[in-house]
Amino acid sequence: MGWENNVRRVTPYTPGEQPKEDKVVKLNTNENPYPPSPAIRAEIARLENRNLRLYPDPAASELVSAIAGVYGLSEKEVFVGVGSDDVLAMAFMTFFNGDRPVLFPDITYSFYDVWADLLGIPYETVPLTDELVIDPADYRRENGGIIFPNPNAPTGCALPLSAVEEIIRANPDGVVIVDEAYVDFGAESALPLIHKYDNLLVVQTFSKSRSLAGLRIGFAMGNEKLIAYLSDVKYSFNSYTMNRPSIVLGSAAVRDVSYFEQCCEKIVRTREAAKERFTELGFSFPDSKANFLFVTHPACPAEEIFRYLRERHIYVRWFDKPRIRNYLRVTIGTDGEMEILFAALAEYLASHGQKGER
Amino acid sequence: MGWENNVRRVTPYTPGEQPKEDKVVKLNTNENPYPPSPAIRAEIARLENRNLRLYPDPAASELVSAIAGVYGLSEKEVFVGVGSDDVLAMAFMTFFNGDRPVLFPDITYSFYDVWADLLGIPYETVPLTDELVIDPADYRRENGGIIFPNPNAPTGCALPLSAVEEIIRANPDGVVIVDEAYVDFGAESALPLIHKYDNLLVVQTFSKSRSLAGLRIGFAMGNEKLIAYLSDVKYSFNSYTMNRPSIVLGSAAVRDVSYFEQCCEKIVRTREAAKERFTELGFSFPDSKANFLFVTHPACPAEEIFRYLRERHIYVRWFDKPRIRNYLRVTIGTDGEMEILFAALAEYLASHGQKGER
Numbered sequence: 001m002g003w004e005n006n007v008r009r010v011t012p013y014t015p016g017e018q019p020k021e022d023k024v025v026k027l028n029t030n031e032n033p034y035p036p037s038p039a040i041r042a043e044i045a046r047l048e049n050r051n052l053r054l055y056p057d058p059a060a061s062e063l064v065s066a067i068a069g070v071y072g073l074s075e076k077e078v079f080v081g082v083g084s085d086d087v088l089a090m091a092f093m094t095f096f097n098g099d100r101p102v103l104f105p106d107i108t109y110s111f112y113d114v115w116a117d118l119l120g121i122p123y124e125t126v127p128l129t130d131e132l133v134i135d136p137a138d139y140r141r142e143n144g145g146i147i148f149p150n151p152n153a154p155t156g157c158a159l160p161l162s163a164v165e166e167i168i169r170a171n172p173d174g175v176v177i178v179d180e181a182y183v184d185f186g187a188e189s190a191l192p193l194i195h196k197y198d199n200l201l202v203v204q205t206f207s208k209s210r211s212l213a214g215l216r217i218g219f220a221m222g223n224e225k226l227i228a229y230l231s232d233v234k235y236s237f238n239s240y241t242m243n244r245p246s247i248v249l250g251s252a253a254v255r256d257v258s259y260f261e262q263c264c265e266k267i268v269r270t271r272e273a274a275k276e277r278f279t280e281l282g283f284s285f286p287d288s289k290a291n292f293l294f295v296t297h298p299a300c301p302a303e304e305i306f307r308y309l310r311e312r313h314i315y316v317r318w319f320d321k322p323r324i325r326n327y328l329r330v331t332i333g334t335d336g337e338m339e340i341l342f343a344a345l346a347e348y349l350a351s352h353g354q355k356g357e358r
Numbered sequence: 359m360g361w362e363n364n365v366r367r368v369t370p371y372t373p374g375e376q377p378k379e380d381k382v383v384k385l386n387t388n389e390n391p392y393p394p395s396p397a398i399r400a401e402i403a404r405l406e407n408r409n410l411r412l413y414p415d416p417a418a419s420e421l422v423s424a425i426a427g428v429y430g431l432s433e434k435e436v437f438v439g440v441g442s443d444d445v446l447a448m449a450f451m452t453f454f455n456g457d458r459p460v461l462f463p464d465i466t467y468s469f470y471d472v473w474a475d476l477l478g479i480p481y482e483t484v485p486l487t488d489e490l491v492i493d494p495a496d497y498r499r500e501n502g503g504i505i506f507p508n509p510n511a512p513t514g515c516a517l518p519l520s521a522v523e524e525i526i527r528a529n530p531d532g533v534v535i536v537d538e539a540y541v542d543f544g545a546e547s548a549l550p551l552i553h554k555y556d557n558l559l560v561v562q563t564f565s566k567s568r569s570l571a572g573l574r575i576g577f578a579m580g581n582e583k584l585i586a587y588l589s590d591v592k593y594s595f596n597s598y599t600m601n602r603p604s605i606v607l608g609s610a611a612v613r614d615v616s617y618f619e620q621c622c623e624k625i626v627r628t629r630e631a632a633k634e635r636f637t638e639l640g641f642s643f644p645d646s647k648a649n650f651l652f653v654t655h656p657a658c659p660a661e662e663i664f665r666y667l668r669e670r671h672i673y674v675r676w677f678d679k680p681r682i683r684n685y686l687r688v689t690i691g692t693d694g695e696m697e698i699l700f701a702a703l704a705e706y707l708a709s710h711g712q713k714g715e716r
Contacts, residue, residue: 052569082599115595118595
């Protein structure tokens with residue numbers, strides 16, 4: 001059939017499983033184990049009168065203004081999108097439009113190369129060090145832009161702000177995007193640098209630290225010029241992407257700073273305790289500042305542990321990819337969920353002749 | 359600054375104004391004057407327990423299944439997106455990937471050329487006839503795909519199904535997209551043809567006939583192969599675009615077929631009455647099957663009427679474009695809103711020496 005000659009063929013990204021059973025321990029997609037701010041309750045009650053028949057405000061001003069308020073920015077320094085995936089895809093389209101290769105780590109968020117391929121953007125991946133960390137010195141070469149997560153995914157490793165700044169300072173001729181999806185769990189944000197470097201875009205999300213993955217809200221912060229370029233491309237594609245529920249519930253959630261801080265603290269506390277438990281069980285991992293740990297065991301194949309846990313309705317993430325095939329990415333859940341995980345791991349290890357008891 | 363050399367520069371689409379005042383008569387963006395189905399009330403009440411902290415189902419199965427059920431399709435024949443703009447942009451990216459020009463009318467939905475430019479898709483516009491209608495004979499030439507709205511926007515003119523089929527039959531070597539955003543107000547859908555032509559994609563939206571512009575839900579219907587290609591590209595871009603509120607509220611709305619039919623009938627009735635009133639006032643217009651009329655007056659410039667109405671808080675749409683500069687696109691509102699419009703028009707015409715009284 002002739003029409004198929006004009007079709008774009010792609011290998012789609014496989015998202016983490018979203019099991020439909022209720023009784024699972026879901027530690028596979030880095031969601032927040034705690035519910036979103038109770039402040040959204042009142043907004044849900046008001047939704048019916050929110051004129052759902054009308055188009056949403058294309059600028060999502062209420063949400064932009066709430067984010068700007070919380071981060072001490074002007075509204076012109078904030079861009080919102082349908083999850084940080086939408087924000088990042090728009091940023092790729094807007095800023096990575098040159099002929100030189102865009103740089104990102106070889107082990108990183110799995111969408112970067114997918115977007116680059118889809119949009120015809122030339123790119124080169126930069127290997128992490130043997131310790132699975134980003135070395136800023138590796139980003140001193142010709143490029144058409146740089147993107148990396150901080151903390152990186154799926155390793156959880158964070159760069160100190162000075163190292164992030166080193167990368168930005170060395171690359172004034174391209175846009176540097178710092179993808180801070182996990183920054184609220186203990187890493188340093190590059191936000192204070194946006195007034196110093198006009199080519200820095202900081203991207204964050206409501207999906208992790210604000211417990212609103214179900215709403216799809218991401219945002220970018222940068223100087224007015226960057227944000228204006230990004231908005232122009234967005235308006236060329238789809239003026240009304242953020243729906244009315246996201247705008248009003250998201251605004252209420254972001255304004256509730258103290259609840260947000262409490263949730264993040266709880267997750268950090270559980271993560272630090274989990275580090276001890278994993279160590280006791282013989283696992284090792286890069287030091288994570290995210291809401292997940294990237295663990296490996298010297299004696300047991302990650303894939304086997306992955307399948308063992310899955311049979312017990314405990315979902316973690318295993319990537320069948322070079323360099324990281326023997327790692328599992330484990331989202332930090334509630335303390336109770338982590339207990340179930342560690343009990344299953346101890347049992348698995350004991351049955352494989354490893355020390356499994358505390 | 360070097361980084362600006364890599365930036366994509368675009369002239370953004372200007373959406374219709376979304377005035378924030380409450381007391382306006384808003385007939386400028388083709389929204390439905392009636393609220394969405396009361397069936398969504400119960401779903402709103404349940405939203406808080408809908409696990410907003412978790413990612414939504416990437417396949418939006420609940421919504422896909424509801425749409426498939428209402429239209430008698432299999433779930434594999436339905437694709438959903440964040441408004442029909444999202445669906446159409448994905449379809450452009452997926453199906454218009456060849457070297458030959460894509461064809462669409464010269465006067466049509468303003469996003470088609472914007473997406474084609476943005477995605478580097480070659481295209482040619484095909485002039486409407488002098489009566490502002492699509493002539494199927496004009497679509498018998500080499501092309502890499504075809505898209506047109508039926509009814510067309512902003513004219514409101516509908517092609518009979520036989521004419522739509524003539525275009526599809528003559529073009530087996532490209533995908534033909536029929537954009538049916540306004541089809542529920544009296545035109546014939548091409549849906550029955552999707553099992554006859556495997557290159558036909560029918561796109562519809564919840565924004566007009568289902569009164570849910572505020573949720574952003576669009577959908578495409580076509581054979582399984584087309585839908586699979588579209589899904590692959592979508593998953594390469596952003597797996598989780600449709601948020602949880604859209605999935606559950608949209609599902610409830612689409613299942614309420616009788617409310618939907620009642621609303622459409624009311625709008626058709628108001629539109630037919632409006633045709634008489636416009637004629638009495640000396641306006642002429644192509645015969646619309648949509649929820650808007652595209653009117654012109656022989657003695658009064660459209661731009662002047664547009665500004666006159668706007669001062670009186672009545673918003674209609676005026677496009678500063680070749681061939682249609684002397685037309686106004688007027689959304690069909692409630693009977694009460696139309697009365698306010700006609701009173702203002704009569705006053706305007708009387709003050710300009712035109713017959714303004716009924």
